[in-house]
Amino acid sequence: MAAKRGALIVLEGVDKAGKTTQCKMLVQALQQSGYPAEMMRFPDRSTTIGKLISAYLEKKSELEDHTVHLLFSANRWEMVPEMKRKLEQGTTLVVDRYAFSGAAFTSAKPGFSLDWCTRSDVGLPKPDVVLFLQLSPAEAASRGRYGEERYEDAAFQSAVLDRFRQLMDDSSVNWKVVDASGSVDDVHKDIALKSLDAIHAAQTQPLGELWK
Numbered sequence: 353m354a355a356k357r358g359a360l361i362v363l364e365g366v367d368k369a370g371k372t373t374q375c376k377m378l379v380q381a382l383q384q385s386g387y388p389a390e391m392m393r394f395p396d397r398s399t400t401i402g403k404l405i406s407a408y409l410e411k412k413s414e415l416e417d418h419t420v421h422l423l424f425s426a427n428r429w430e431m432v433p434e435m436k437r438k439l440e441q442g443t444t445l446v447v448d449r450y451a452f453s454g455a456a457f458t459s460a461k462p463g464f465s466l467d468w469c470t471r472s473d474v475g476l477p478k479p480d481v482v483l484f485l486q487l488s489p490a491e492a493a494s495r496g497r498y499g500e501e502r503y504e505d506a507a508f509q510s511a512v513l514d515r516f517r518q519l520m521d522d523s524s525v526n527w528k529v530v531d532a533s534g535s536v537d538d539v540h541k542d543i544a545l546k547s548l549d550a551i552h553a554a555q556t557q558p559l560g561e562l563w564k
C-alpha cells in the first residue's frame with residue numbers, strides 16, 4: 353500500500369514572531385513522535401535564483417520590484433517537484449514562509465495590488481494549514497532592533513501585517529492564528545497541536561492547489 357501522504361505545514365508571520373525557532377522545534381517534535389518531517393524555508397537562498405534574491409535582501413544588488421517578486425515566486429516553483437515527491441513519500445514539510453510572504457511583502461510596496469502579487473503563485477501545492485504567528489508591532493519592537501536586511505523596518509512591517517490580514521480573509525486557505533506573544537514552549541505546544549490536526553486530515557485528502 354502507498355504511504356500516507358505528509359502534510360504541508362506553513363508558518364507565516366511578521367519579523368520577530370519566532371517562525372524559524374518554531375519551525376525547528378516542530379520538526380524535532382514530529383520526528384521524535386515518529387512522524388517523518390523536514391524543514392524548508394523560502395527564500396531558499398542555496399539555488400541560483402535564491403542567490404540573486406539573497407544579494408538583493410542583503411542590499412548588495414538592486415532589482416526592479418516586479419522582477420524580484422517573480423524571482424521569489426520562481427524560487428518556490430523550482431522546489432515544487434521535490435516538495436511533491438517528499439509529501440507523496442509520507443514526509444511532512446514544515447515551511448518557514450511561503451507564497452503569503454511573497455504577496456504580503458510585495459503588495460506592501462507602492463503600486464502593487466494583492467491580486468497581482470498572488471498571480472504568479474496560483475497552483476502551487478496548497479498548504480494543509482497556514483499557522484500565522486501573531487505579534488503586535490509593540491511586542492515585536494520589544495524583542496529588539498530589526499536587522500540590516502531590506503524590509504527590516506517597523507513602518508514597512510506594519511504595512512506587511514495589513515496585507516497578511518487581507519490574505520487571511522480568504523477562506524479557501526486553512527489559516528490558523530497562533531498567539532506568538534507567549535513563551536517559546538507555550539507557542540510550540542499550540543503549534544504542535546494544530547500541526548497534528550493537519551497531519552491527520554492530510555492523510556485522507558489529496559494535496560490541493562493554492563488560490564485555484
Ligand code: FDM
Pocket residue numbers: 394395409424425449450451453454455457458502503504
Ligand atoms: N520575502 C520572503 C519576500 O519579500 N517575498 C517572498 O516571497 C518571501 C518568501 O524576504 F523580509 C521577504 C521576507 C523577508 C525576507 O527573510 C526573507 P528571512 O529572514 O530569510 O525569512
